[in-house]
């Protein structure tokens with residue numbers, strides 16, 4: 001066994017993910033920001049705009065659910081562990097910062113996928129028909145990777161106060177919701193809004209979900225998938241690199 | 252080459268203050284090395300640099316043959332750490348904490364379970380292994396953290412003030428465990444501000460003051476190096492003449508306190524030999540003989556006091 005080799009580091013990342021699942025899934029802020037918030041945001045919107053078809057709304061709900069859940073766990077882990085001093089324990093263990101970040105991302109991804117799948121099942125129970133199952137599945141997996149990397153990026157500022165990070169992440173997450181075709185279809189967006197929405201990975205995911213349920217899409221499907229993949233790779237590499245730099249400042 | 256830790260010019264600067272200033276030392280295989288210094292001297296900062304938690308601003312540390320900067324994972328694989336602040340996961344049980352450590356050190360599941368059982372038995376936590384660490388006392392937490400550091404049977408163990416603030420039972424248990432581990436071959440690096448602990452446990456101690464290593468030697472040698480003059484306390488079963496005593500080889504002064512004589516000697520060895528000869532010549536039996544070494548406390552205070560210009 002080479003402790004520094006990739007297979008061994010991936011195994012150790014999985015150990016980190018299991019620990020995160022045990023500890024952080026049931027923390028109050030994770031449930032509030034990850035589950036209740038998107039549900040109530042959606043309900044508020046649903047009450048206000050009855051003229052949009054259910055399939056459009058459910059697609060938006062699924063997009064929003066994955067976005068909120070996959071970014072709910074990851075930003076808070078580092079600040080929590082920094083203040084509990086458990087991060088120092090991890091830093092002295094034979095595991096790289098990249099593997100720690102990967103473990104935290106895995107926990108975040110599984111949380112996002114799990115709750116989103118429940119939302120999809122509810123949608124199907126409400127009579128929605130799934131036209132492109134495999135596209136939806138790959139979209140969910142790719143987007144979950146991408147969003148959890150965004151969550152980790154939000155935790156880069158080396159503060160050990162979880163609520164600061166939660167605040168910062170809300171500040172960035174909410175505007176994204178409004179430019180990503182969840183409440184306002186891309187077709188109805190003004191030009192400047194469309195420019196913004198191209199920069200948001202959530203746009204491509206929502207587009208794919210709508211395609212999966214209604215066969216309607218704004219961008220070509222392959223472009224959506226490629227964009228999500230590129231965002232996922234860039235954000236993951238970026239967050240690993242940045243965390244490696246800021247980690248010592250948390251001690 | 253049996254150096255387990257090689258620190259060379261380790262330096263750490265926080266803002267405008269230098270917490271650790273060009274510290275160099277070696278720790279040999281099988282040693283218990285004590286890193287002794289008052290609060291704020293830089294013990295924790297040094298330990299964190301040695302264990303790869305924070306990078307040094309200058310200097311290098313080679314642990315078990317691996318540079319801690321360029322091969323951190325390989326270096327870390329070989330040692331265990333008990334950090335200064337308690338840091339088991341309080342939301343997990345003792346057992347879950349140990350299994351997590353087992354996985355992070357790449358242990359097979361069966362071996363991790365066996366080790367966890369043994370270690371929990373050793374530190375007396377086996378009955379409470381399925382309880383969340385939240386409910387543990389400070390002493391119990393510290394014993395668990397020691398077990399976590401030992402899960403992979405490391406050949407080197409770092410401990411940062413492992414007994415500070417603990418109850419007597421936990422302290423004694425931890426110190427005796429450290430002695431046992433060392434007898435079985437584990438090299439131990441321990442920081443402390445407790446002289447007595449260093450004196451009883453360590454083969455060698457390094458004394459650090461405001462980030463600088465001011466002395467490094469065996470505790471006994473450090474103590475005697477402080478005082479050039481030695482004191483010997485001796486008592487005989489009959490009256491002897493103080494003048495005669497003062498005249499023997501190696502003795503430079505004599506004081507009487509009760510039934511004992513306090514001898515001031517430049518050379519302790521010569522003085523003791525001539526005292527024995529003196530007793531024989533005068534038909535006086537030596538009832539007691541003590542060498543009054545300065546305590547490590549005194550040595551420590553001397554070494555860590557700022558020199559006056």
Ligand SMILES: Nc1ncnc2c1ncn2[C@@H]1O[C@H](COP(=O)(O)OP(=O)(O)O)[C@@H](O)[C@H]1O
Nearest residue numbers: 251265270288289290291292293294295296297
């Ligand atoms: N993260 C940090 N940021 C700024 N200063 C620090 C930090 N850690 C330690 N120091 C300073 O470095 C000095 C040495 O601290 P430390 O190594 O903790 O001493 P010890 O463990 O011997 O009590 C102290 O003056 C402390 O205030």
Ligand SMILES: [Mg+2]
Nearest residue numbers: 294295335412
């Ligand atoms: Mg300290």
